[in-house]
Amino acid sequence: AQTVTQSQPEMSVQEAETVTLSCTYDTSESDYYLFWYKQPPSRQMILVIRQEAYKQQNATENRFSVNFQKAAKSFSLKISDSQLGDAAMYFCAYRKDGGSQGNLIFGKGTKLSVKP
Amino acid sequence: DAGITQSPRHKVTETGTPVTLRCHQTENHRYMYWYRQDPGHGLRLIHYSYGVKDTDKGEVSDGYSVSRSKTEDFLLTLESATSSQTSVYFCAISERGRTSGTNEQFFGPGTRLTVL
Numbered sequence: 001a002q003t004v005t006q007s008q009p010e011m012s013v014q015e016a017e018t019v020t021l022s023c024t025y026d027t028s029e030s031d032y033y034l035f036w037y038k039q040p041p042s043r044q045m046i047l048v049i050r051q052e053a054y055k056q057q058n059a060t061e062n063r064f065s066v067n068f069q070k071a072a073k074s075f076s077l078k079i080s081d082s083q084l085g086d087a088a089m090y091f092c093a094y095r096k097d098g099g100s101q102g103n104l105i106f107g108k109g110t111k112l113s114v115k116p
Numbered sequence: 117d118a119g120i121t122q123s124p125r126h127k128v129t130e131t132g133t134p135v136t137l138r139c140h141q142t143e144n145h146r147y148m149y150w151y152r153q154d155p156g157h158g159l160r161l162i163h164y165s166y167g168v169k170d171t172d173k174g175e176v177s178d179g180y181s182v183s184r185s186k187t188e189d190f191l192l193t194l195e196s197a198t199s200s201q202t203s204v205y206f207c208a209i210s211e212r213g214r215t216s217g218t219n220e221q222f223f224g225p226g227t228r229l230t231v232l
Contacts, residue, residue: 045206102166103164104208
C-alpha cells in the first residue's frame with residue numbers, strides 16, 4: 001500500500017525567509033501524481049502545487065516550488081519569501097495514475113508558523 | 117472556487133444517534149469522496165463514488181454508509197454515532213477519478229462533528 005510521510009510535525013520560518021517542508025512516499029507504481037495542499041485556520045483545503053511523476057522538471061508556482069526526486073521518493077516543498085499568510089498546515093498527498101478510486105493519500109501534515 | 121457545499125457545518129450529537137452529512141456540488145463532476153481528518157492522521161478516505169448509485173469503500177469505512185442518488189449529492193451516514201467518529205469531515209470532487217492527468221480534487225469547507 002502506498003504511504004506518505006511528513007517527518008516534520010512543526011516548522012517555523014522568519015518572514016521573508018525561505019523554508020523547506022519534507023515529504024517522502026512509498027509506492028511501487030511508476031505513474032502517479034504528487035500534491036501539496038495548504039490548510040489555513042479556516043480549514044479550507046487549498047491546492048498549492050502539483051507534480052506529475054513522469055515529468056523530470058520540478059513544478060513551480062510563484063513563490064512555491066518543489067524538489068522532486070523520483071528515485072529517492074522524495075517530494076519537498078520550498079516556500080520562498082515567506083509571508084504571514086503562509087502560516088498553515090501543509091499536507092503532502094499522493095495519487096496513483098489509473099485505477100478506479102483516484103483518491104488522495106495524505107501525509108499527517110506539517111504545521112508552519114511564520115514569525116514577523 | 118469550485119461549487120461545493122457541505123451541510124451542516126457543525127453538529128453535536130449523542131452516542132447512538134444516526135447522523136447524515138450532505139455534500140452538494142454544482143460542477144457536475146463524476147467523482148465524489150468523503151474524507152475524515154483527525155489530529156495526527158491527516159485526511160483518510162471513508163467512501164467514494166464514481167457515479168450515480170456507484171460507491172465503494174475507502175480506508176476507514178467501518179461504521180459509515182453512503183448514498184448517491186443524484187450527480188450533485190453525496191450523503192454520508194453514521195448509522196449509530198460513536199465518540200470515535202468525532203472528527204472533521206471533508207467532501208471532495210473530481211472531474212475524473214481515474215485516467216491520466218492531475219485531475220485536481222476540490223474540497224468542501226468541512227463539517228465538524230462532535231459525538232458526546
